Structures are given as C-alpha cells and as structure tokens.
Amino acid sequence: MRKYLAVTSTLFKAQLVYRFEVAMTAVSSVGTVLFAWVLWGAAFSERTAIGGFTYQDMLSYYVISSFIVSIDKSNNVCFEVSKKIRGGTFSKYMTIPANPQLYFLFQSFGVSAYYALFALLSALFSVGAFGVKLSFSSDPASVLCAILLVPLGISFMVSLRYFIGLLTFKFQDIGFFIHVQSGSVTFITGSIIPIVLLPKTVQSILRFLPFSHVIYTPAALLTGQTDATAGFSGLLVLLGWTAIMAVMNKAVYNRLRVKFDGVGV
Amino acid sequence: MRRNLRFIFLLLKLKLTHMMVFRLSFFGGFLADSMLFLIQILAFNTIYGHIDTIGDWSKGQMMIFIGTFSMLNGINMLVYFFGVLGIPEKIASGELDHYITKPVSPLLRLTFENFDPGSAPLLLLSGVIIAYGVSLEGITLTFPLVLGYSLLVLLMAVLYYDMELILRTIPFFTVAANAITELEGPLLELNFKIPGVLYKGAFKILFYFILPYGVMATVPTQFITGTLSLPGLLQALGVVTVFTVLALRFWRFGLKHYKSASS
Numbered sequence: 001m002r003k004y005l006a007v008t009s010t011l012f013k014a015q016l017v018y019r020f021e022v023a024m025t026a027v028s029s030v031g032t033v034l035f036a037w038v039l040w041g042a043a044f045s046e047r048t049a050i051g052g053f054t055y056q057d058m059l060s061y062y063v064i065s066s067f068i069v070s071i072d073k074s075n076n077v078c079f080e081v082s083k084k085i086r087g088g089t090f091s092k093y094m095t096i097p098a099n100p101q102l103y104f105l106f107q108s109f110g111v112s113a114y115y116a117l118f119a120l121l122s123a124l125f126s127v128g129a130f131g132v133k134l135s136f137s138s139d140p141a142s143v144l145c146a147i148l149l150v151p152l153g154i155s156f157m158v159s160l161r162y163f164i165g166l167l168t169f170k171f172q173d174i175g176f177f178i179h180v181q182s183g184s185v186t187f188i189t190g191s192i193i194p195i196v197l198l199p200k201t202v203q204s205i206l207r208f209l210p211f212s213h214v215i216y217t218p219a220a221l222l223t224g225q226t227d228a229t230a231g232f233s234g235l236l237v238l239l240g241w242t243a244i245m246a247v248m249n250k251a252v253y254n255r256l257r258v259k260f261d262g263v264g265v
Numbered sequence: 266m267r268r269n270l271r272f273i274f275l276l277l278k279l280k281l282t283h284m285m286v287f288r289l290s291f292f293g294g295f296l297a298d299s300m301l302f303l304i305q306i307l308a309f310n311t312i313y314g315h316i317d318t319i320g321d322w323s324k325g326q327m328m329i330f331i332g333t334f335s336m337l338n339g340i341n342m343l344v345y346f347f348g349v350l351g352i353p354e355k356i357a358s359g360e361l362d363h364y365i366t367k368p369v370s371p372l373l374r375l376t377f378e379n380f381d382p383g384s385a386p387l388l389l390l391s392g393v394i395i396a397y398g399v400s401l402e403g404i405t406l407t408f409p410l411v412l413g414y415s416l417l418v419l420l421m422a423v424l425y426y427d428m429e430l431i432l433r434t435i436p437f438f439t440v441a442a443n444a445i446t447e448l449e450g451p452l453l454e455l456n457f458k459i460p461g462v463l464y465k466g467a468f469k470i471l472f473y474f475i476l477p478y479g480v481m482a483t484v485p486t487q488f489i490t491g492t493l494s495l496p497g498l499l500q501a502l503g504v505v506t507v508f509t510v511l512a513l514r515f516w517r518f519g520l521k522h523y524k525s526a527s528s
Binding site for chain 2: 176184
C-alpha cells in the first residue's frame with residue numbers, strides 16, 4: 001500500500017508542472033456553470049420549476065457536478081496506457097513490483113487531489129459570479145454517501161478507461177472506442193443535464209449501471225435532490241461494477257500482455 | 266486563380282494518398298464530432314420534453330441551430346482545421362521557412378494542405394439534423410431560402426476560419442501561445458450549446474463583437490426560421506467583413522515579425 005501512496009504523492013506534486021492544464025480545467029468548470037446560468041436562466045424565465053428543480057437548485061447542481069467532473073481525470077488513463085503500449089514503454093509496468101491497474105488508480109487519485117484544490121476555487125468563483133444560492137443537503141447520511149461515491153466513482157472510471165487502454169494490445173488504433181465511450185459517458189453520468197430529467201424508463205435502467213452514480217447521484221445528494229437511500233444503492237452498484245471491472249481487467253491484461261512487443265521485452 | 270485551384274487540387278490528392286496509409290484513423294474526426302452533436306440533440310430533446318421554449322426558441326429552431334453548428338464544424342474539419350491547427354508549431358520550429366520560400370501563398374498552402382475527407386460524413390449528418398429541425402418547424406423550403414441560408418453558412422465558415430487564424434497568428438509575437446489557442450476549446454464548446462440570442466448584456470457584446478462565436482450558427486438559423494431582422498443581417502455581415510480583413514492583415518503583420526530558423 002505504501003508504494004501506491006508514494007505514486008499518489010508523486011503524481012500530486014508532478015501536477016505543478018501542468019499549471020496551464022489545471023487553469024484550463026478551472027475555466028472549463030466555470031464555463032459549465034455559465035452555460036447553465038444562460039440556458040436555464042432562459043428556460044426558467046417563464047416557469048418556476050422544471051423536473052422538480054428550481055433555477056437555484058439547477059445552478060447548485062451544475063456547480064457541484066462541474067466540481068466532480070473537474071477532479072475526474074480518468075480519461076487521461078486510456079490515452080496514457082494506449083500511448084505506452086504503442087510506444088513500447090508499457091514494459092515499465094510489467095517489470096516494476098506493482099499491479100498496473102492499481103498503479104494507474106493511485107496515480108489518478110494524486111492528479112484528482114491536486115485538481116480538487118483548483119476545482120474548489122472555481123466552484124467558489126462560480127457561486128459568487130453567477131449569484132448561486134447553493135442548495136446543500138442537511139442530511140449527514142446523504143453527505144457521507146456523496147463523499148464516498150466520489151472516490152469510488154473515480155475508481156470505476158479509471159478501471160473503465162484502463163480497460164479501453166488495454167485494448168491497444170489487440171487493436172492498434174483505439175480511437176473508435178475512446179470517442180464512443182467519451183461522448184456517451186458524458187451524457188449518462190449526468191454532467192450535461194441532470195438524470196432526473198430523462199424519461200423514467202431510462203432512469204430505471206441507469207440506476208443499475210454505474211455511470212449515473214459517478215456524477216449525478218453525488219451531486220443530487222449534496223444538493224438535497226435525492227435521499228440517502230438512493231446514495232446507499234448507488235454505493236452498492238458502484239462497488240459491484242468496480243469489482244467486476246477489476247476482475248475483467250486482470251483477465252484481459254493476462255490474456256493480452258503476451259501480444260506485447262515492447263522495449264526490453 | 267486557376268493556378269491556386271490547381272494547387273489546392275494537388276494538395277487534396279497528396280493528402281488522400283497520405284491518409285490511405287492510416288485507414289483506421291480515417292473517420293476519427295467524424296466519430297468524435299458526430300458523438301458530440303448527437304449527445305447535444307439528446308440533451309435538448311430531454312430539456313424540450315419538459316418545456317416548450319427556451320427563451321423564444323422552439324425545439325425545431327434549436328435542432329436547426331445544432332445542425333448548423335455541426336455543419337460549420339464539418340466544413341471546418343473537412344477543409345482547414347488541421348492545416349490552421351499546425352501554424353503555431355511551424356512558427357515555433359522554424360518550419361514555416363519551407364512555406365515562405367515556395368512560389369505560392371504560404372497561407373493558401375497552410376489552409377488547404379490538410380484536408381480531412383474523413384470528416385465529410387459530418388456534413389451529411391448535419392444535413393439530416395437540419396432537415397429534422399426544418400420539419401419540426403414546418404418550414405416550406407424555397408430556392409431563395411435555401412440559397413440565402415447556404416450563403417450565410419459559408420460566410421460563417423469564413424468567420425470561423427478568421428477566428429482560428431487570428432488566434433494562431435499570435436505565436437509570431439510570443440514564444441508560446443498555448444494559453445490563447447487552448448481557450449478556444451471551452452469558448453467553442455459553450456457556443457455550440459447556447460444560441461447567441463440567449464446572451465444578455467456583457468456576454469452578448471463579448472460573443473457577438475469581440476469573440477463572435479455567438480453569431481456563427483445563430484444567424485443562419487434565424488434566417489431560415491424567418492426571425493432574422495435586416496439590422497441583424499447587416500450586423501452579421503459587418504462582423505464577418507471586419508474579422509476577415511483583420512485576420513488577413515494580422516497574418517501579414519505577423520509574417521513580417523517571423524524570426525525564421527536561419528536568422
């Protein structure tokens with residue numbers, strides 16, 4: 001465990017080099033709240049509630065969901081794994097005494113922790129700049145569930161992106177998989193619009209899939225749009241899917257690693 | 266003019282030959298961008314499932330807006346995006362020397378040398394989205410309407426090009442201009458989702474006159490749906506003219522400040 005914590009700490013410090021990337025993430029986060037402010041401002045101009053949300057609830061949802069989106073940097077994992085497999089430098093992960101999947105997971109935690117500091121600043125800026133009266137749940141169980149869901153959600157996303165990266169062992173170009181998952185995941189996590197606005201049937205299906213529990217459920221829990229029961233079921237679903245992905249990744253890695261033709265192998 | 270057209274045709278032929286080597290990546294741009302716009306359609310369909318209008322815009326108008334932006338993006342990706350994208354790196358590395366020493370306009374070659382035929386299906390998809398919006402709005406298409414709309418889309422594609430060129434000319438004067446060019450992404454993303462008519466106050470001035478991403482898909486949409494006023498049309502034409510003159514002059518001014526690899 002100590003070696004993985006060292007990876008987290010190293011990656012946290014390494015982010016100091018990527019100041020511009022951090023700044024862009026903060027700008028993008030403010031941009032999301034600006035989008036909500038303009039679009040939903042126009043939508044709410046003739047009505048007081050949409051799908052159970054008031055205008056201020058909606059803005060609160062976007063402030064919190066854009067914060068979570070900003071700290072989830074798991075998308076870099078598919079690019080990094082793919083690049084290293086194609087470049088032949090993935091052999092590093094085959095020779096060091098660490099599990100590659102856990103290595104990338106703890107690496108992502110380090111990156112997320114650093115981004116969280118700036119995501120918090122941009123969230124505070126958005127609250128001030130757009131006059132958001134932040135709705136916040138007063139239920140400790142809901143808040144606790146949300147706090148647990150965020151790192152668990154990142155863990156699931158890392159394992160999904162690691163899996164996509166591993167496909168490079170089999171297919172030379174994984175651009176197709178990256179584009180398809182990136183677009184669809186953005187929508188079904190609830191980072192574009194709250195999941196509660198989708199048709200009931202779609203919501204019922206999404207409840208058993210992990211994606212909505214990565215962004216929507218913690219954001220809805222923190223803004224008081226859903227209760228702790230939904231939080232607990234979200235935790236169970238995410239735990240189950242993360243475990244499934246971990247087992248699947250191990251099997252895929254063991255099966256495909258023999259195809260690797262890398263540096264020093 | 267004929268010489269330039271022959272040159273553009275030759276660049277297209279070279280690019281196609283090069284792309285055949287990387288067949289799997291051929292439709293990369295199309296896949297990425299079509300996903301983006303399909304997700305946007307899904308999002309707005311969901312929102313319009315709860316309300317009838319956003320501001321004064323109906324679902325049909327919003328679909329035409331999304332289709333128009335998708336069309337502009339398709340033209341951008343197909344024709345000039347990948348060429349203009351490489352300008353800062355060519356300035357920084359001194360590779361621009363190869364362009365200014367050839368007996369053809371460096372900007373013409375940079376603009377057209379990286380056609381991306383893989384993005385062509387995006388134009389077809391955009392057409393389908395626009396047709397969907399038109400049918401929702403119940404618009405009767407006439408030849409003048411289609412012609413006017415098409416001309417406005419082409420003009421806005423020029424404006425899109427102007428904005429990209431202006432931002433990528435800045436590296437002539439700075440060591441690195443990543444910050445400025447990277448800002449373009451979030452700004453475009455924002456304006457892909459929000460019709461310009463929804464902006465108010467300072468944001469309206471910002472996205473109509475300073476960084477005119479807000480007019481690009483909005484004006485053709487307003488034209489085809491019959492909501493574009495004459496002052497609005499003239500204003501849009503003025504913005505395109507000013508930014509085109511500015512982009513070309515800025516490029517020439519930048520070239521004068523180019524410190525080549527050998528100097």
